[in-house]
Amino acid sequence: MQSLLSVSLPLTRATIKIRPISSRNRYLVIHSTKLRMDKSRHEPEREQDSLKINNIIESNPRVNKLQQLIHSDPSAYQVVGWEKSWEQGVTPWDLGQPTPVILHLLKAGALPKGRALVPGCGTGYDVVAMACPERYVVGLDISENAINKALEMSSSLPNADNFTFLKADFFSWRSTELFDLIFDYTFFCAIKPEMRLAWAQKMRDILKPGGELITLMFPVDDHVGGPPYKVSISEYEKVLHPMGFKAISIVDNEMAIGRRMGKEKIGWWKRSLSQSL
Numbered sequence: 001m002q003s004l005l006s007v008s009l010p011l012t013r014a015t016i017k018i019r020p021i022s023s024r025n026r027y028l029v030i031h032s033t034k035l036r037m038d039k040s041r042h043e044p045e046r047e048q049d050s051l052k053i054n055n056i057i058e059s060n061p062r063v064n065k066l067q068q069l070i071h072s073d074p075s076a077y078q079v080v081g082w083e084k085s086w087e088q089g090v091t092p093w094d095l096g097q098p099t100p101v102i103l104h105l106l107k108a109g110a111l112p113k114g115r116a117l118v119p120g121c122g123t124g125y126d127v128v129a130m131a132c133p134e135r136y137v138v139g140l141d142i143s144e145n146a147i148n149k150a151l152e153m154s155s156s157l158p159n160a161d162n163f164t165f166l167k168a169d170f171f172s173w174r175s176t177e178l179f180d181l182i183f184d185y186t187f188f189c190a191i192k193p194e195m196r197l198a199w200a201q202k203m204r205d206i207l208k209p210g211g212e213l214i215t216l217m218f219p220v221d222d223h224v225g226g227p228p229y230k231v232s233i234s235e236y237e238k239v240l241h242p243m244g245f246k247a248i249s250i251v252d253n254e255m256a257i258g259r260r261m262g263k264e265k266i267g268w269w270k271r272s273l274s275q276s277l
């Protein structure tokens, strides 16, 4: 068997050890934590797994209620539906805490410093967790209720000078500055699939050349409808590659919470260094 390759990626400030692509069990190590490498690009592998996963999404009454609210609003980006879901407290995605893998990457010092953005930030736990004197974080959400909730949760925190929350539509928002890092968790799966190319264009337009995009891909499954709409590695590649993004790594998220385990991958992408494409 071939030995591990050690690759130092200055942009992620992480030492990554990765088995050659030809190896069966591939591993990626970020600061001594082992995350299982993607075994296959066709998941779930077995029909049984697929059925189980579909049931999890479809049998959750809070997800059903969310879908009713979102589809009650035919307007662009389902703006009214998101506002209603926040108003009525129908927020089945909300973990009530920062995303564990983000805390892990922060502890490992693996996240870029500078300016970071969390689009579709919801209550903003990840915004607050990532903010520090070296990293200014912008949380953006289309819902006024979400932004008010985020402000209520965060305004008296000691690092309050290191983050801000904005109510804006990601697609029409004009940022005055570019970002070093963007973190997307359950935003890509929240928007209509036909908006995904526009999502990738916007990511390219607001990231610095060489900037990094972390996509926590969820739900990697085979269910019908949404939100959350099903995602896959190839769905991300399809829209990000033409925008000049390259994957640094894509691995299973073994720190996924509860029923998300097995349906979540961490994609780490880098925007091309050239300004124009």
Ligand SMILES: C[S@@+](CC[C@H](N)C(=O)[O-])C[C@H]1O[C@@H](n2cnc3c(N)ncnc32)[C@H](O)[C@@H]1O
Pocket: 077, 082, 083, 093, 094, 095, 119, 120, 121, 122, 123, 140, 141, 142, 143, 146, 168, 169, 170, 171, 185, 186, 187, 190, 191
């Ligand atoms: C599934 S929630 C995820 C919230 C948060 N990322 C989390 O993981 O807890 C999707 C969020 O995206 C927001 N959203 C939907 N469309 C948006 C848009 N066009 N621009 C900005 N935010 C949007 C919704 O209001 C909602 O808070």
